[in-house]
Amino acid sequence: MSADELRNAMVERIAVRHQALGLVLPPEIERALRTVPRHLFTGDVPLEGAYGDGSIITVRGEDGLHLSSVSAAWLQAMMLGQAALKPGDRVLEVGSGGYNAALIRELVGPTGSVTTVDIDETVTDRARRCLAEAGYGDVEVMCADAEFEIDPGRRTFDVIIVTVGVPDISPALWTQLADNGRLVIPLRTLGLTRSWVLHRDGPALVSSGHLMCGFVPLRGAGARPGxxxxxxxxxxxxxxxxxxxxxxxxxxxxxxxxxxxxxxxxxxxxxxxxxxxxxxxxxxxxxxxxxxxxxxxxxxxxxxxxxxxxxxxxxxxxxxxxxxxxxxxxxxxxxxxxxxxxxxxxxxxxxxxxxxxxxxxxxxxAGRPAPCLRVYPAGTSDADLPDGYVLDKRHSRLVISWPTAR
Structure with a gap:
């Protein structure tokens, strides 16, 4: 089968997966998935593997640990659905496989902007090369530690999408998120990783949805080993x-x-x-x-x-x-x-x-309720926290509750 045929078959499987969960694959995400040549971001993996259902490791360290990957396309589609991207959005992606940045570029269009950042120069060099080959040379690729602001005090983003597993929400993510912005982040809580979509609500970030996921762990100043x-x-x-x-x-x-x-x-x-x-x-x-x-x-x-x-x-x-x-x-x-x-x-x-x-x-x-996550800055007093299970992190205090519980 040709790359186009395999890519279209991949999209059909993603649509079926959405349907099984009671969801509909948004047409703009479907169009992006059918447009971006995923095989240009997966190295020497055969075409069938490039358009398979799993993630693909693209960079390994000398010790064999996975440093970067192209995530499973169905998971990327789910997280892009969480982000609810629209034309003109300014987007920051943390974790630079390249392919996801290309999908984001398709979704925000020529009036939007995409900046992707990774701590590893090997990863960013590869992402920059693959994006240019695929025709997305206008995506900004930066080598930096995303624990800190990439352009201190000068830029905010409508959407921040994190594609590495993180143990906490750093102050830089708060300050770089626009007032009405959305943060999609695979946050580790008590060993569990969920991709939460968070919005500002007064002093807190409040979830409006989540999904189960797994990612390579964050590296750099924000890393916290289990x-x-x-x-x-x-x-x-x-x-x-x-x-x-x-x-x-x-x-x-x-x-x-x-x-x-x-x-x-x-x-x-x-x-x-x-x-x-x-x-x-x-x-x-x-x-x-x-x-x-x-x-x-x-x-x-x-x-x-x-x-x-x-x-x-x-x-x-x-x-x-x-x-x-x-x-x-x-x-x-x-x-x-x-x-x-x-x-x-x-x-x-x-x-x-x-x-x-x-x-x-x-x-x-209790009715098998879905959890709600509220994130407050570290130092927030107990009296200012709502009812729920409190988990203290280095930069934040998490409160998990079940609003729909019987």
């Missing part, structure tokens, strides 16, 4: 704490997964195509000792852990006991319907598994 806690002598299973802080009262968990496994059922079911990622945020904010259980596929295949996927399942630690949400189990007589269950290992396994299952039940009883 904390990994090993559960076995080998690296096959670990706990991940995205804030880089330990859990109060945690004991030595090495070998805990080798202890007898206890199961607790929640009574909460889910259909085959029914989303449930908001449950993760609910558990993060309501479960003491929350963390994520990360395991490799071997640990899953050998039944060391019973997870739906290896990249992070909600878990909690109580002393020397670990509990986690496991792979949902089929419900007899109901095709495609599964029930959420929890598993636990340790001296208090039955109690902790039941508690975690109970929080899943509570999420269901």
């Amino acid at each position: 904390l990994s806690i090993p559960l076995r002598e080998d690296p096959s299973a670990n706990l991940w704490l995205g804030e880089g802080k330990g859990i109060d009262g945690v004991g030595d968990l090495t070998g805990v997964l080798d202890l007898p496994r206890v199961q607790a059922r929640s009574g909460v079911t889910i259909g085959e195509a029914q989303p449930s990622d908001d449950q993760d945020v609910w558990l993060a904010a309501t479960v003491p000792g929350f963390c994520l259980l990360v395991a490799d596929q071997t640990a899953i295949d050998t039944d060391v852990v019973r997870l739906s996927w290896p990249y992070g399942s909600p878990a909690c630690v109580n002393g020397n006991t670990l509990a986690y949400r496991g792979m949902p189990v089929p419900v007899d007589g109901r095709d495609g319907v599964r029930e959420f269950v929890t598993y636990a290992h340790g001296p208090d396994a039955e109690q902790v598994a039941a508690f975690l299952a109970g929080q899943i039940t509570a999420w269901d009883a």
Whole structure:
């Protein structure tokens, strides 16, 4: 198949994915996806891979770590939908793969402007070269640390789109965002990454939507490493704490997964195509000792852990006991319907598994609500914060609440 045929097939798959989520792919985004030659931004990847459904690593460090990638096109389409770009918008993109900047340029048109910034000169040189080859030489590409303003005190942007996973919202993002601007940002909260679309509301930034996502982590002055806690002598299973802080009262968990496994059922079911990622945020904010259980596929295949996927399942630690949400189990007589269950290992396994299952039940009883995020500057007093779960970061105070909860 030709590049045009593969590109059009990719767009059709993206449209189907939107429909499965009850969404419609905006026509202006569809047009941009059909226009920009993605294969010019993916290096020597074969055409079929360039127009596949996954992300493509474009720059690796000497240690093999991923430094830059062309994100999955369906995710880029979703985030561009969050940004609600229109002709004439001034846009700042943080993280320079090149392809997304070209899509943005198509959406804002000749009366708009696109500035893309990355901390790595190798990445920006590559982005600049690819954009010029694809016919988007008017996109401004800058090598800088986006933790700081790119042009201090002189420029603001109608939309800021961040395409790296960030642990916090820096003051520079506040000051560079126009009064009626929109910030789309993959923010890490308690290990979970969600792309939030945020608007100014008085002293706060307030969310109007979010989606589950994953990105290469931010580098530079704003980087904040998480904390990994090993559960076995080998690296096959670990706990991940995205804030880089330990859990109060945690004991030595090495070998805990080798202890007898206890199961607790929640009574909460889910259909085959029914989303449930908001449950993760609910558990993060309501479960003491929350963390994520990360395991490799071997640990899953050998039944060391019973997870739906290896990249992070909600878990909690109580002393020397670990509990986690496991792979949902089929419900007899109901095709495609599964029930959420929890598993636990340790001296208090039955109690902790039941508690975690109970929080899943509570999420269901509350109407499976979607979270709302409010972001306030660090130093905002407790008295000036609304009700909700408060998470303190270096630059900001996050408040997560559920306005639609029963």
